[in-house]
Amino acid sequence: MATKTWHSLPEYQALRALMENGTTSQAAIRLGLSQSAVSRSIASLEERTGRMLFEREGGRLRPTDEAVQMNRRLDPLFAALDRIDGPPEVERETLRIVAPPTYAHRFLVHHIATFLTTNPHFHLSLEVASSEDVIRGILEERFDLGFTGVELSRDGVKLTLFRTSSAVCAMASDHPLAERDTIHPEDLNEQSLIAISHRHARRAQLENILHSCRSAPRIVAEVSTSIAAVDLAKEGLGVTVVNPFPVVQYRSDDMVFRPFASPIAYRSYIVSPEHRPTSRVARAFIRHLRLHTPKDVFSQKA
Template structure:
């Protein structure tokens, strides 16, 4: 039957103190013990392990290779003891964000990065989902904060206005309308148009505006996000009518935006649960966005 191994913390402490101080007198002072107690612990450890751990070198005790190896193996033990005896670790606060692609890609990514650089004790999880899933995710308490440009009022969800904006035409810099200050609905008659898909309520609103002035553009493509529609316009396929926020924040240098003379208006919202207080980390991120959202000529603070 194998002999059961036992361990003595005072012996391990004496080993480490003696290796770091070099003499039994200094090790004894460090541990608050007598020199004889330190010498006895080392002798017991050598007897128990069957190894010579220290050799005399002048007035000092020189640790052997066996002592160095044993001391390295003791590192996890003393690190664990430090964690037990030390101050409690601060819990890392997590912010779970959900947003549609137009908000998430580039715009939110940039602001999340700057938020975490100034708040390294926070942690952020970002989910990219359609606007309908943003509301559903908040209702199901899978997320703490959402962003959306769609008014989907539901019981249990609070919509806090963030930005307001009016419709714009986006187009490549060499488009025939790029030099105009404002685009009228009747100007679009016969023009190549990249439209948002019919699942967007704004598609029906745009069609009503165009029908009212007997303007019939030529729809060359459809896109499910403003992000994609603006990128298609940038490629020279035609122009598109979109909510400028937040696309203009990162597309102003390579796409031309012009006001579209219509009553189409947009609101961007923070989405939070309507029961109980909003988590402090969510409020902190909302403040961060409000403070650091760059100004642009097409949107304003709500």
């Protein structure tokens, strides 16, 4: 005979109460029903499912394995009902951030920590990606805010200027050029240079400047991030020309930074969706950054 397929919450409640309390009398007290009502619910459940859920021995009911398995499967249902009937859950607003390595590791991590310490009701996630993937992630709405030092304008993406800076030379404190107040392109002639890779537009700009001044440094290493360039310079490998923001804010004690006399300029942007309102948590985080980003002599806030 085919079994009936509807569901009956009172029947499930009777099963659960009987399993937890052991007797129909105790189950009836818990549910506020009569013993006969509990017994009818159990009989109806057995008939509807085609399973024997309790064995009757001398007026007592003993649950079968089928009853134990059904009761276990009912756990998620009653847990969900408890959440519905219980106090409302407070959902924390989430901010999804994406940024290249230099901004993520050397700038945002610290500010995320201080922001969440003072705003524990918010939740943040941070993804590290290339500048191209930052733009793509915002366009695809996988992230709410991005940070980039590359002006990659796209329809649907808003770039908000956050910081401006001019190029600096970074080197170890015992480097011969560290004694100078300003480094000129000619000063780099025959110096060991740690260069940013060619995929960055600033690399071609630097090469044009050096070529026009007939300055020919020896490129000893090429790296894709200013973090790596500055770290190699700290190891004494040579000098590097980089964007001082934000590396100068965490390396000023163990590195020497000198202005590089050139037209090379950098801009740091906050990236957001153009056609979507900025959320409350995003506005709060941007405000936190603007208030707590320390001043430095090489960059200026927009």
